[in-house]
Amino acid sequence: MTPHMLTRSLDRGATIFLTIVAACGILIPLSNLLLPAGSFLQVPTYLVALWGKYVCYAILALSIDLIWGYCGILSLGHGAFFALGGYAMGMYLMRQIGTRGVYGNPILPDFMVFLNWQKLPWYWYGFDMFWFAALMVLVVPGLLAFCFGWLAFRSRVTGVYLSIITQAMTYALLLAFFRNDFGFGGNNGLTDFKDILGFNVQAEDTRAALFALSCLALIVGFLVCRAIVSSKLGKVLIAVRDAESRTRFLGYRVESYKLFVFTVSACMAGVAGALYVPQVGIINPSEFAPGNSIEAVIWVAVGGRGTLVGAALGAIVVNYAKTFFTSGALAPYWLFMLGALFILVTLLLPKGIIGTFNSWWESAREKRPAETTVSAAAEDGITEPKMAEEAQ
Amino acid sequence: MNVMDARATSAMLYLDGVHVSFDGFHAINNLSLTLEPGEMRAIIGPNGAGKTTMMDIITGKTKPDEGAVLFDGVTDLTRLDETRIAELGIGRKFQKPTVFESQTVQDNLLLALNVDHSVRGTLFWRGSKAESERIDKVLETIRLTDARNRLAGSLSHGQKQWLEIGMLLAQDPKLLLVDEPVAGMTDVETHLTAELLKEINKTHTVMVVEHDMTFVRELGVKVTCLHEGSVLAEGTIDQVSSNERVIEVYLGR
Numbered sequence: 329m330t331p332h333m334l335t336r337s338l339d340r341g342a343t344i345f346l347t348i349v350a351a352c353g354i355l356i357p358l359s360n361l362l363l364p365a366g367s368f369l370q371v372p373t374y375l376v377a378l379w380g381k382y383v384c385y386a387i388l389a390l391s392i393d394l395i396w397g398y399c400g401i402l403s404l405g406h407g408a409f410f411a412l413g414g415y416a417m418g419m420y421l422m423r424q425i426g427t428r429g430v431y432g433n434p435i436l437p438d439f440m441v442f443l444n445w446q447k448l449p450w451y452w453y454g455f456d457m458f459w460f461a462a463l464m465v466l467v468v469p470g471l472l473a474f475c476f477g478w479l480a481f482r483s484r485v486t487g488v489y490l491s492i493i494t495q496a497m498t499y500a501l502l503l504a505f506f507r508n509d510f511g512f513g514g515n516n517g518l519t520d521f522k523d524i525l526g527f528n529v530q531a532e533d534t535r536a537a538l539f540a541l542s543c544l545a546l547i548v549g550f551l552v553c554r555a556i557v558s559s560k561l562g563k564v565l566i567a568v569r570d571a572e573s574r575t576r577f578l579g580y581r582v583e584s585y586k587l588f589v590f591t592v593s594a595c596m597a598g599v600a601g602a603l604y605v606p607q608v609g610i611i612n613p614s615e616f617a618p619g620n621s622i623e624a625v626i627w628v629a630v631g632g633r634g635t636l637v638g639a640a641l642g643a644i645v646v647n648y649a650k651t652f653f654t655s656g657a658l659a660p661y662w663l664f665m666l667g668a669l670f671i672l673v674t675l676l677l678p679k680g681i682i683g684t685f686n687s688w689w690e691s692a693r694e695k696r697p698a699e700t701t702v703s704a705a706a707e708d709g710i711t712e713p714k715m716a717e718e719a720q
Numbered sequence: 721m722n723v724m725d726a727r728a729t730s731a732m733l734y735l736d737g738v739h740v741s742f743d744g745f746h747a748i749n750n751l752s753l754t755l756e757p758g759e760m761r762a763i764i765g766p767n768g769a770g771k772t773t774m775m776d777i778i779t780g781k782t783k784p785d786e787g788a789v790l791f792d793g794v795t796d797l798t799r800l801d802e803t804r805i806a807e808l809g810i811g812r813k814f815q816k817p818t819v820f821e822s823q824t825v826q827d828n829l830l831l832a833l834n835v836d837h838s839v840r841g842t843l844f845w846r847g848s849k850a851e852s853e854r855i856d857k858v859l860e861t862i863r864l865t866d867a868r869n870r871l872a873g874s875l876s877h878g879q880k881q882w883l884e885i886g887m888l889l890a891q892d893p894k895l896l897l898v899d900e901p902v903a904g905m906t907d908v909e910t911h912l913t914a915e916l917l918k919e920i921n922k923t924h925t926v927m928v929v930e931h932d933m934t935f936v937r938e939l940g941v942k943v944t945c946l947h948e949g950s951v952l953a954e955g956t957i958d959q960v961s962s963n964e965r966v967i968e969v970y971l972g973r
Contacts, residue, residue, distance in 0.1 A: 332846060556843070559842065559843050559844070559845060560831075560842040560843075560845035561839065561842040561843040561845070563823060563827050564842050566822060570820050570821060573802070574814070574818045574820070576801075576803050577779060577806050577811075578837075579803055579837050581837070581838075581839075582803070584839050
């Protein structure tokens with residue numbers, strides 16, 4: 329990312345968002361570790377882990393907003409990329425268990441010993457090294473998205489048809505990962521993790537560090553998305569979203585643009601999954617369930633499609649509500665509430681929380697004198713780069 | 721061998737014996753047409769005559785079943801897709817104005833500029849003085865300088881038509897295909913559009929599809945009348961409009 333891309337991508341909303349995330353990423357772990365347990369301001373460890381999970385969901389929501397909000401690609405299978413990133417991290421964590429497993433086999437994870445496997449399958453090689461696993465967190469989802477997108481976008485599969493095949497993709501992976509002989513622990517998935525880079529995954533300070541890292545990943549992911557959408561490429565993406573064939577007639581190779589942003593988005597989802605797994609302590613095939621991917625799309629719709637900040641906010645708000653409502657007497661009705669939420673947001677807040685706020689803000693400002701409007705708009709970067717200024 | 725020797729024709733656009741049918745309906749039937757470099761041609765014809773399908777074929781949206789479509793004497797357009805054809809230098813304005821409504825007028829023109837259209841080029845794009853000067857010039861030509869920061873979706877119908885013509889100018893193609901540029905315009909706007917197209921024609925080859933006879937007359941160029949997917953008559957507007965067969969198809973006798 330070159331410096332001019334960075335400055336161009338920071339408008340007022342982005343700066344506020346980044347400040348809040350950075351503050352949470354620093355203060356919450358500090359409060360958890362340094363303040364005495366039980367004190368009013370101390371964040372208990374279970375909350376750190378829970379919020380860490382929300383932050384991972386926020387990264388997933390960002391990745392969906394990048395393709396759906398800006399390029400009009402509605403993926404209903406993004407949970408698959410999240411889960412693949414999670415499995416890559418889970419495989420590393422499994423290899424770290426070593427002889428501490430139930431069967432004490434130094435190489436084979438417990439489930440392989442249980443299934444009477446004699447040697448490690450080739451695709452597990454290398455996952456004992458963190459750098460390799462970290463690379464695979466990006467490469468595996470990215471490669472799948474690239475191949476899938478190359479076929480789908482080149483054949484001009486769009487709209488609801490694309491959504492359906494992304495659902496089929498995640499469902500196919502769900503069925504595959506359920507199988508014991510697929511080599512990823514079948515229905516139980518990967519769990520019983522001991523440590524990550526030598527630190528105990530259960531320990532308070534490890535959890536605090538994972539939380540801080542998740543916030544950092546959210547910041548980096550947000551900056552990457554902002555840099556993309558505020559570049560000229562971002563304008564092309566919006567053009568594709570609004571009038572795809574018109575964009576083709578201007579001489580843009582639409583499928584290349586879609587492929588690029590779809591692959592970037594899948595890599596981001598993979599990172600989110602990789603940070604999620606050590607914090608929840610398990611990854612199993614249910615992460616591929618089509619319902620998960622649809623839920624993630626709802627977060628984006630609730631927060632505000634095409635706003636980035638809204639996607640992250642939507643993920644946190646909806647998941648907070650989920651935690652709140654699924655832990656009480658209302659638990660059996662959560663899915664109904666989620667469905668109702670989606671319908672209500674579509675009917676009453678079609679632009680989502682942030683989108684509605686932005687239009688309210690815009691119209692409030694228009695009532696002020698014209699001069700201040702112009703300068704405020706320029707400050708906000710709403711008018712986007714002034715070409716003449718850029719040139720100098 | 722140089723390129724000149726390889727040219728099959730001196731024409732900018734050369735259609736010969738083109739056929740297209742959709743589920744047995746012959747949209748284009750043995751259509752042959754040539755457009756010389758620097759020419760402006762008006763295409764008229766009743767609804768369903770195949771005017772828009774012809775533009776679809778030239779711009780690669782529809783593949784003909786048979787026939788030759790040559791651009792600039794050398795390039796066989798039937799083998800290429802929309803993006804490639806646009807890159808070669810054929811620009812198109814649609815019947816229904818299609819501008820990028822959620823982006824500003826200025827950004828619409830920026831997107832249309834014929835600069836690097838690769839993913840990498842646009843990701844690392846930085847504006848240049850030359851680019852912004854070209855945009856300023858186009859804005860002036862289409863009289864939208866004051867509206868440069870407005871969203872294209874908030875423009876009036878006529879302004880959208882002009883913005884789309886402006887996008888063609890920014891694209892600076894060798895051949896402009898303009899589909900119904902004055903539909904829904906007031907008389908004054910129609911007149912200004914005719915002037916604008918004549919101005920553009922000084923440096924570009926233009927093909928205009930239009931129903932409005934006053935407008936076509938004002939352009940004062942050679943007219944081709946299409947009917948049922950082939951050429952019915954060709955000549956000046958007076959010749960064509962006095963042709964009995966043309967009168968017949970227009971009045972539906």
